[in-house]
Amino acid sequence: MSTPILIVDRVTKRFSGHTAVDGLSLTVPAGVIYGLLGPNGAGKSTTIRMIMNIYIPDGGTVRLFGDGAHGGDQSSRIGYLPEERGLYPKMRVLDVLLFLAEMKGMDRRAARAKALSWLDRLGLHDWRLRKVNELSKGMQQKVQFISTILHDPDLVVMDEAFSGLDPVNAQTLKDTLFDLRSRGKTILLSTHIMEQAEKICDHVAIIARGKKLVDGSMADIKRTHGGRHVLVGFDGASGDAARIFADRRLVAKHDGSAQYAELELAPDADAQEILKALIGSGARLSRFELAEPSLNKIFIDLVGPEAARAAAQPGSEVARA
Amino acid sequence: MHKIWAVIRREFVERVRQKLFWVMALLGPVFFGAIFLLPTLLMSKSGVKHIAVVDGTTTSLGAVATRKLDSTKVFQAVRVIAGPNVLDSLTARVDQKELDGFLIINDSLVLGKAEYRASNVSSFTAQATLENSLSTLVNRVRLEQEGVDPRVVDRAQVRLALETHKISGGKLTGENAAQSFSLAYFMGIILYMAILLYGINVMSSVLEEKTTRIVEVLVSSLKPFQLMLGKVIGVGAVSLFQFVIWGISGRLIFSQRSRLLSDDLQGTEQVFQIPHVTLATGGVFLAYFMGGFMLYSAMFAAVGAMSSNEQEARQAQQPVSMLLVLSFISMFAMLNDPGSTFAVTLSLVPFTAPIAMPVRWAAGSLPLSEVALSLAILFVSIIIVTWIASRIYRVGILMTGKRPNLKELVRWVRAA
Numbered sequence A: 001m002s003t004p005i006l007i008v009d010r011v012t013k014r015f016s017g018h019t020a021v022d023g024l025s026l027t028v029p030a031g032v033i034y035g036l037l038g039p040n041g042a043g044k045s046t047t048i049r050m051i052m053n054i055y056i057p058d059g060g061t062v063r064l065f066g067d068g069a070h071g072g073d074q075s076s077r078i079g080y081l082p083e084e085r086g087l088y089p090k091m092r093v094l095d096v097l098l099f100l101a102e103m104k105g106m107d108r109r110a111a112r113a114k115a116l117s118w119l120d121r122l123g124l125h126d127w128r129l130r131k132v133n134e135l136s137k138g139m140q141q142k143v144q145f146i147s148t149i150l151h152d153p154d155l156v157v158m159d160e161a162f163s164g165l166d167p168v169n170a171q172t173l174k175d176t177l178f179d180l181r182s183r184g185k186t187i188l189l190s191t192h193i194m195e196q197a198e199k200i201c202d203h204v205a206i207i208a209r210g211k212k213l214v215d216g217s218m219a220d221i222k223r224t225h226g227g228r229h230v231l232v233g234f235d236g237a238s239g240d241a242a243r244i245f246a247d248r249r250l251v252a253k254h255d256g257s258a259q260y261a262e263l264e265l266a267p268d269a270d271a272q273e274i275l276k277a278l279i280g281s282g283a284r285l286s287r288f289e290l291a292e293p294s295l296n297k298i299f300i301d302l303v304g305p306e307a308a309r310a311a312a313q314p315g316s317e318v319a320r321a
Numbered sequence B: 001m002h003k004i005w006a007v008i009r010r011e012f013v014e015r016v017r018q019k020l021f022w023v024m025a026l027l028g029p030v031f032f033g034a035i036f037l038l039p040t041l042l043m044s045k046s047g048v049k050h051i052a053v054v055d056g057t058t059t060s061l062g063a064v065a066t067r068k069l070d071s072t073k074v075f076q077a078v079r080v081i082a083g084p085n086v087l088d089s090l091t092a093r094v095d096q097k098e099l100d101g102f103l104i105i106n107d108s109l110v111l112g113k114a115e116y117r118a119s120n121v122s123s124f125t126a127q128a129t130l131e132n133s134l135s136t137l138v139n140r141v142r143l144e145q146e147g148v149d150p151r152v153v154d155r156a157q158v159r160l161a162l163e164t165h166k167i168s169g170g171k172l173t174g175e176n177a178a179q180s181f182s183l184a185y186f187m188g189i190i191l192y193m194a195i196l197l198y199g200i201n202v203m204s205s206v207l208e209e210k211t212t213r214i215v216e217v218l219v220s221s222l223k224p225f226q227l228m229l230g231k232v233i234g235v236g237a238v239s240l241f242q243f244v245i246w247g248i249s250g251r252l253i254f255s256q257r258s259r260l261l262s263d264d265l266q267g268t269e270q271v272f273q274i275p276h277v278t279l280a281t282g283g284v285f286l287a288y289f290m291g292g293f294m295l296y297s298a299m300f301a302a303v304g305a306m307s308s309n310e311q312e313a314r315q316a317q318q319p320v321s322m323l324l325v326l327s328f329i330s331m332f333a334m335l336n337d338p339g340s341t342f343a344v345t346l347s348l349v350p351f352t353a354p355i356a357m358p359v360r361w362a363a364g365s366l367p368l369s370e371v372a373l374s375l376a377i378l379f380v381s382i383i384i385v386t387w388i389a390s391r392i393y394r395v396g397i398l399m400t401g402k403r404p405n406l407k408e409l410v411r412w413v414r415a416a
Helices: A042-051 A071-077 A091-102 A108-121 A137-149 A167-182 A194-200 A218-228 A241-245 A270-281 A293-313 B002-017 B020-044 B061-070 B084-095 B105-113 B124-144 B151-157 B177-211 B214-219 B224-255 B279-306 B310-316 B318-336 B341-348 B353-363 B368-396 B406-415
Strands: A003-017 A017-027 A033-037 A059-064 A078-081 A155-160 A185-190 A203-208 A211-217 A227-236 A251-256 A261-265 A285-291 B049-056 B073-083 B099-107 B115-118
Touching: A003 A071, A003 A185, A017 A033, A017 A042, A017 A059, A017 A185, A017 A203, A017 A211, A033 A042, A033 A108, A033 A167, A033 A194, A033 A211, A033 A285, A042 A059, A042 A185, A071 A078, A078 A137, A091 A108, A091 A137, A091 A227, A091 B002, A108 A137, A137 A155, A137 A167, A167 A185, A167 A194, A167 A241, A167 B368, A185 A194, A185 A251, A194 A293, A203 A218, A203 A293, A203 B061, A211 A218, A211 A293, A218 A293, A241 A251, A241 A261, A261 A270, A270 A285, A270 B049, B002 B020, B002 B224, B020 B177, B020 B224, B049 B061, B061 B073, B061 B099, B061 B105, B061 B124, B073 B084, B073 B124, B084 B115, B099 B105, B105 B124, B115 B124, B115 B406, B124 B151, B151 B224, B177 B214, B177 B279, B177 B310, B177 B318, B177 B353, B224 B368, B279 B310, B279 B318, B279 B353, B279 B368, B318 B353, B341 B353, B341 B368, B368 B406
Parallel strands: A033 A185, A033 A203, A078 A155, A155 A185, B049 B073, B049 B099
Antiparallel strands: A003 A017, A003 A059, A203 A211, A227 A261, A227 A285, A251 A261, B099 B115
């Protein structure tokens, strides 16, 4: 693995009596899409703001690009999309992009050429001289995304990357992220939508209540936290499935509906035993598959009890931000 | 530096692009002109009044009075001998607007009694002319009755024309009292309005970045202090640009005033004299405007940063605006006596000095040492206030939720 582009080392942040991030350490290798996953209020945005040098950590350090500097000093090499989106509503689209590029130390002339090519690419060329507040929400999202990557940063940090995107725009974003990765850029994104993360992230860290629960490459995490999983699809009749799934000698955990179930096998159990028992009980199956667990399953297994506790806490992420 | 420049540029360009800026730029001089000219215009608007003099005297006094009134610019008078139904018919003619009014005199005029009936009795010029002409006449008649030589009476009746000239730096200036007053008044109004207007401009700019959350992107790219500095300089540049436009258009209007004012309004120039502004006065004005703007816009920026919406900001800015309003209100007392302890104090206190000092400067001469002291205090205060404001700003722009109370503000200043 190449040298890490970002090291978060035992970072802590407290807000008036409550600890948002508690001794969190992350290592983000260069050239990957890294997912920072966690339930609401886990401390994702606070962590990202510390990486971006918006908040100063109460303890620990953030090291970017292999040195000890914070995001502010390296701002021209980082693109940042905050959780709450916003642009100057009364400015023209092109002017906003030029201004934000200048904030990243870019030259106006160079910024103009790149901005125009990006606007063209995302179908906003005819809107370049319109005011931001004349654009639809989706178009504004695209403009903000352009502003994040216009200065060709080595590290792109996106807080809640996919929130508010329709499927078409989400696909555009995904394609662009893959394109960036293929050019050697690193992307750090936070999300609580596991299906998205599973499809695009190479590495993930799952955090809850300000602490890291697990991190590593997607493949490693699935291997170590997977157990043995079976996906079952029913074709109408489910026979005596409920009783079989409740048998702790065969099934450790199960989750699903009348048509579908995801099972985690008990230690030493044989999947064939379950198949035999199901068919013997009169169930008709459309699917019986030995599989890796979904990221969603791992996530819920890991943070389920934590998430429930976090939700009961008054200090949610929004109130703290 | 490149980034601060970009912030300045954005603030300037976006504001100057707004229609409101140009409306202000063009209407400003018109508006200020109206403030000064309107009262005079309204007063002199009436023009020549046609009146009748109902003469009930047994002497030639009625005829003399009619001639005297007729010779003024204000009246065209016709003598009517008093008799039955005369008053009724005259009243009817006033009603039909054939006459503006009529004066009723009889022998008791010598005792100082006369009556004027008219459709409009609030005209100052008409009333003053009537009173003046009649009392001169009556004085003369009464003195003559006492056996005083009419020539002596004429010589005694010299009207006093008091000329006032302002002494500044041991030299007579071309300014008289009316000019000094109007200049001081004018500068006070402009300073008050400009500092308030552009200070609030800074506040809403801060608030816009906060409510759109764009500030998060900005502070990850440059220091909050740089952002605040760029904003204040940018908005300040807009205000100076506004002044330049006002200056040029004001000069244009002034040079064309004879064409703009109709003939019978030429006289208003005498009523409200337009002072000439010396370089030193211009310098004092600009120095205090810039100082005042820096001081207040730093405070307004902090207010914007600690509020999370327009409503909150409007409430939170009240204490800051009150400081300005206070200086503005005190201006009238200071104009009355620019050398009083009250006025001197206000021109040294940094929060009132930006308006108080230029007003005093224009109204009367001041020792330069006093101006220098006041500027020095202002300068030090700007540094202190900006330091505090930037700390509040730094914490405030990233906060959402409830507005901080005073205790929390103190903690922000300490912790930032």
